[in-house]
Amino acid sequence: MKGRSLPEGGRVALALLMATLALVVLRNLLPDPLIRLPQTLILPFADWINAVFAFARDDLGLMRVTRAFSDVVEVCLDVTANLLYGKSRWPRLGPIPWVVIAASAAVAGHALAGWRLAALAGGTFIWIAVMGQWKWAMETLSVILVAAPFSVALGLALGMLAWHSRRAERVLNPILNIAQSLPHFAYMIPVVVFIGVGPKAGAIVTIIFSVPPMIRMTLLGLRAVPAEIIESGRMSGTTRLQLMTRVRLPAARTELLIGVNQVIMQSLAMVVLASFIGMPGLGQKLLQLLQALKIGLSVEIGITIVLLAIVLDRMSKAWAVRQPSHHDEGSGWLQRHRHLAVWAGLVGLGFALVTLHPYFAVVERAQALSMAGPVDAAVGAFIDMVSPVTDWLRWFLITWVLIPLRDGFLWLPVSAVLVFLAGIGWAVGGPRSALICLAFFLPIALSGWWDRAMITVYTVFVAVTLALLIGVPLGLLGAARPGRARRFLLICDTLQTFPSFIYLIPVVMLFGVNDVAVIAAVMVFATVPIIRYTIEGLRSIPPEIVESAQMSGAGPGQILWHVKLPLAVPTLMVGANQSIMFALFMVIIAAFIGTQDLGQEMQRALSSTDVGKGLVLGFAVAFMGLMADHLLLKWARGRGT
Incomplete structure (x- = not known):
């Protein structure tokens, strides 16, 4: 009985993989262009992109548009900065005392998900205050409070456009795929060119980075609305605008709020990293401490960032799953607005405490608690204890594993890698996947x-x-x-x-x-x-x-x-x-x-x-x-x- 032969696609994939093996084995006999592309084949992609940006900036006047948008963002940042940490800007009402913000967070947490979230939210802001990190944390939050609404609004608009127009969706989909695969730093460089550095640039790069998930969730939510709900809305005599604002969007509420959750978390991630372009706050402080290898203080800042991330995540998720509540007809104002009444009472108590002692307004660095000393001592003792193991592990991995592996990857000929990827692509999805793999990896070789x-x-x-x-x-x-x-x-x-x-x-x-x-x-x-x-x-x-x-x-x-x-x-x-x-x-x-x-x-x-x-x-x-x-x-x- 004859053995089963490989299908045509399998034979091609096997031939490509065998060709890869031949190229690797015969590497020393290969001509130089098959090992590394000659300089004559390297394409000046960077120069082309710079020329396009220069044309858009100088000839199309894009700089004026970006500056105008950044001015609007800066006005919003001035408001949040004044309210949260007292920067001398309009409306000149701040800073709001930390006890008031902590109480507000606790009430919001209770309204969304009960006592556990209230304790987590309120406790996080108390931690930030007593550890002397209030100004840094508020610098970070002041940007998130501006960037997140902009991202949500822009993502909602583009998501609705993609839902309404198949052509717009076809244009947006590859852009979103690439945007969600680009590393964070790739977003920062164009923003620095057009906007400069500082909080304004940090806010704008955060807006750009956090828009894609909102677009996707808006499109997903609008498509998931049941047809019978739409039909019911039409039978009620709604206009197209009313059908969108009063039927489709409310029916897609859960997906939209999950998008808001993703926007908030993306915003926090980018705001922390925006310290590389002059964004003040927790990220900048953590960057400085890591550069100085001050582990104890780094741990303190790290705990604050983690707590903020957990609070923002839990609160936005609780908002997404929470269904609107309805009170009995004839119920009193206090019953219908219980959380608002409690919040007003706690705010009044907070301002009263501020008049009694300035500690409740802001905790100065001299008054702040710190666990950096004990942490440094514990870390030092732990490192001394494990250093024989970590030193040997570091030496072994670098000498016998990482450097040989890195040199092995660098030793591979360009031609062998490209043929191998084509073979893997052909084995997985035929000629189309092989071409897709080459289309993704060949430009890297051509870039130099x-x-x-x-x-x-x-x-x-x-x-x-x-x-x-x-x-x-x-x-x-x-x-x-x-x-x-x-x-x-x-x-x-x-x-x-x-x-x-x-x-x-x-x-x-x-x-x-x-x-x-x-x-x-x-x-x-x-x-x-x-x-x-x-x-x-x-x-x-x-x-x-x-x-x-x-x-x-x-x-x-x-x-x-x-x-x-x-x-x-x-x-x-x-x-x-x-x-x-x-x-x-x-x-x-x-x-x-x-x-x-x-x-x-x-x-x-x-x-x-x-x-x-x-x-x-x-x-x-x-x-x-x-x-x-x-x-x-x-x-x-x-x-x-």
Whole structure:
């Protein structure tokens, strides 16, 4: 009996992979253009982009438009800055005492989700005040309070446009895909060119960065409105405007508020990182402390950022799931506005406390509490205890693992990598996927940043591999029991609210500033989505399928390997995809503590405000992420059919 032959597509993919092997084995015999593209083939993408920006700025007058918009944003920032930390601007009413803001946060938390959220929200602002971080935190919040509404309004408008016009959706979709794959620094450089540096630039880059999720959630929400609700609205005689504002948007309330939640969290992440372009606040202070390796004070600032992230996340999610309440007809004002009455009473009490003692208005640095001393002592003792292990681990990983791997990635010929990607693409999705892989990776070779890109690939490869080795077993452990799964998912949800800067603190503490710290930070950041999606994938399997396998006599191990994991593959691939995207974002940020990858060059482009170079590097990172996204999701869909 003849053996089964490979299908035509499989033979082509195998031929391409064999050609890759031949190119690697015969590398020393290859002509130089097949090892690295000659300079004559390198295209000046950066110069072209700079020329386009110069034309838009100088000839089209885009600078005047951006300056006008930035002036509007600056007026709003002046208002929030005056109210929150007393900057001498209109309306000259601030600063609002910290006890009043803490009480307001507690009342808002109780109104949204009860006493636990009230304690968390109020306690967070009390922590910020007594730790002497009030001004830094309010500088950060003053920008979020301006950027988030702008982002929500812009995202809502563009989402409605995409829902209304298929042509607009087709234009927006690739833009959104690239925008959500671009690293944070790629957004900052054009803003610095057009706006400058400082809070105004920080607010505008935050607006741009946080708009995409609102567009997507608006489009998703409007499409999910049931047809019978629309028909009921039409039968009531509504106009097109009334149908949108009074029927469609209210019916899409949950999706829209989830979009608001994503906007707020994206805003906090970008505001922290906007310290690189002169944005004052918690991010700038954390950056300074990390540069000085002051771990104790860094931990204090890190706790504040984490608490703010958790509070903003919990409150916006509670708002999304909370349904409007209706009071009985004839109920009194106090019953209908109980939270408003309590808030007014607490505000009055807060201002009364301020008149008794200025401590309740602002906590001076001399009056502030600090745990930096004990933390530094504890960290020092811990580092002394583990330093023999961490020093040996750092030496071993750098000498025997990381440097050989990095050199191996850099040794690969360009031609071998491109043929390999074409082969993988062909194996996954045929000629179309092969062309997509080449379309994403060939421009990186043509840009002249191949070696830096390969160092980025090596870092992401190592970190994601370690994340898979750690995250999948933890996900399997978490999915074993429902109660444990809930606890694991709660931890994952909490970790995903942390701005990426926070992950640098423990790795710098343990390993210093080197490649091991970068790999560790990227690995921890990339592990979270793997754990989450492993649990979600295994929990989504219908119980009747598991019961059927059990009745067939399969043991727990057989059920896991032959039933659960194969059925969970599409969800697991989403987790792997998210892990790669998280790793690409983090590796760019982690360039702050070392590496010679695209992130380091992107930071240099930011320092020199080189828009062309910054966007070329940003697109290189985005193309890597989009290629991985295409391959993983295409393979998962193929497995699911």
